[in-house]
Amino acid sequence: CPWLIFYSITVRIGHSLNEAEKNHVTSRRESVLECLKRHEIHCSLVKMPNIALVASGGSERAMLGLLGSLLALFQDDLLDCVLYLAGLSGSTWCMVSLYKEPNWSSKLEKVKEDIQNKLGGNISFKEKCKKLKRYYREKDNFSLTDFWAVLYITMIVKEIDEQTFSDLRSKQSTKDPYPIYTVIDKQSHEDKLDADTFVEITPHETGYSIPGAFVDTSSFGSQFDQGAQIKDQPEMDMMFLQGELKQHISWSSVYFVDIVIRGVRKASLISYFLMLIRRKGPIMFCNHSLNIGNRIWENIAKCIELVVCWVWGTTYNFLHNMTAAEVSPSVCGETIRQYVDAGIAINSPFLPLLRRERHIDLIVSLDFSENDPFESLTETAKMCKRLHIDFPEVPKMSKEEKSAPKDFYVFEGHNAPAVIHIPLFNIVNCDDKGNPNMNAHKCPYSSDLIEELLEKAGLNIKNNKRSLLTEIKKIIQRKQSHICSFC
Structure with missing residues (x-):
């Protein structure tokens, strides 16, 4: 090209x-x-x-x-x-x-x-929502890992660490x-x-x-094609790294969605969303939620969609369309990896x-x-x-x-x-x-x-x-x- x-x-x-x-x-x-x-x-x-x-x-x-x-x-x-x-x-x-x-x-x-x-x-819920909003707004590949990092990891490490490897x-x-x-x-x-x-x-x-x-680690997550970086993405920060490095991949981990729900305390709307997701499916549900006008509910909607689809760690594949003798062609053929x-x-x-x-x-x-x-x-x-x-x-x-x-x-x-x-x-x-x-x-x-x-x-x-x-x-x-x- x-x-x-x-x-x-x-x-x-x-x-x-x-x-x-x-x-x-x-x-x-x-x-x-x-x-x-x-x-x-x-x-x-x-x-x-x-x-x-x-x-x-x-x-x-x-x-x-x-x-x-x-x-x-x-x-x-x-x-x-x-x-x-x-x-x-x-x-x-x-x-x-x-x-x-x-x-x-x-x-x-x-x-x-x-x-x-x-x-x-302790990290306030307001601080967590602010960080979550930034991830959602700035990244092409928003996934459960972003939620996990902000809503669960902060409970343990008590910090929102925005430093990058370049820093x-x-x-x-x-x-x-x-x-x-x-x-x-x-x-x-x-x-x-x-x-x-x-x-x-x-x-x-x-x-x-x-x-x-x-x-280069500073470019990990950006979009590549045939070994060339064609689109920048925000450099991975330590908060996301900790989320990517630790996830309980089982349905028991869905409890962290409840953290969001309890944080905003609007049970009637939650019930309404759950009815929608059963009727319309996760994608239509998320699109419908965008019309509500409340940004936090957009995040909640996206969270529930990702849980239903069980999407973790989505990142652009830096090997996309490359030929690497010792790497499986199935790896190089994908635009994104998890x-x-x-x-x-x-x-x-x-x-x-x-x-x-x-x-x-x-x-x-x-x-x-x-x-x-x-x-x-x-x-x-x-x-x-x-x-x-x-x-x-x-x-x-x-x-x-x-x-x-x-x-x-x-x-x-x-x-x-x-x-x-x-x-x-x-x-x-x-x-x-x-x-x-x-x-x-x-x-x-x-x-x-x-x-x-x-x-x-x-x-x-x-x-x-x-x-x-x-x-x-x-x-x-x-x-x-x-x-x-x-x-």
Whole structure:
């Protein structure tokens, strides 16, 4: 198309890391090396292990669990050993708060206090409606994710965060671990396209981790054709990111529509709308509602339509009409895609860290799951086997082990990164009582419960400091042996 010459090609197809990530990681590795030396672990940059910390989903429990774990790592002078920090779903709520603060990893106790103070606040319904109206007015692809972000996420994080990744790039410090947020392509997941399922969002690029197809994060959501950006959309802000990263995709989540309804308290009109939706269908219902003259009811009408059609995470497809050898043609053929909570597929963000170009040697897995604390591991192992990606084998765990796990597991495999797995609730920090039933969906938590969660998560790190350092030493010894074998 001749008109494409007016636009620069912004989609990148390839497996290499973008230059900004390379530069960040190169600088961060110096901090890791110094941290190891403080623990009397001496090695060169060549033999130094690349360590990634991955945090599972679990709503507010995951948010606070990650915060408590990071705080303990900071207090034990282990946080600077971490090169990458990856999260999905609820754990990313913590990450979003952290990375707003430049050089947060050197002042985590203060950042923790700021987050706790924020959690004690509140967002007025008027503020939420104002933000919702802005999303509705400015975006082509308005979906349930916008509602979810504004009406539910704000109940937990107590903040409407309008900063974008472009805003945060200037604050990003190479003294902090490099962040990776994870979502999934909903259609690819439903079509069982494993390679095209996991999508990573970093401060610099967003894209499909395994096949290698990326776009600048500031342009993620804009409209593309044949690799060229043809229409701008508002850059994704942190509020929307948190909504996209956490959705309970079940009919129980329809309760957040009731939040809107109770907020405006006009039950008779609600009954009238519900009668209309049964008679006219969602689209005609929404069109009819526009004649009422009240903008809030237009939003409510759109909300109910989206619930009926169950439309989440709608975003322009940056791969539209492209040919990418390792990406399924069905992905490239669509104008829009739906990007949703990655916990729907696997509740821990291992896949982005398994890109070979990131050269990860050790993954510390923090699991905040509500039920089986090993499910994310076993599902990752199965997917990696299908995709021919090296990952340790995970033995089948007994029912007893799942209900009362230990606080520290190590899984190893040939050519695969070692994985340390730490369930949040275990027989050590819960005194043989197991999970104290901190339900992920009973949010927001009280101040007492927040403190308890922070303490439980921190104990898992403090109780295993020596074991963590032992595993790091083993990685260095293996790298040394591998290098010597080629001498």
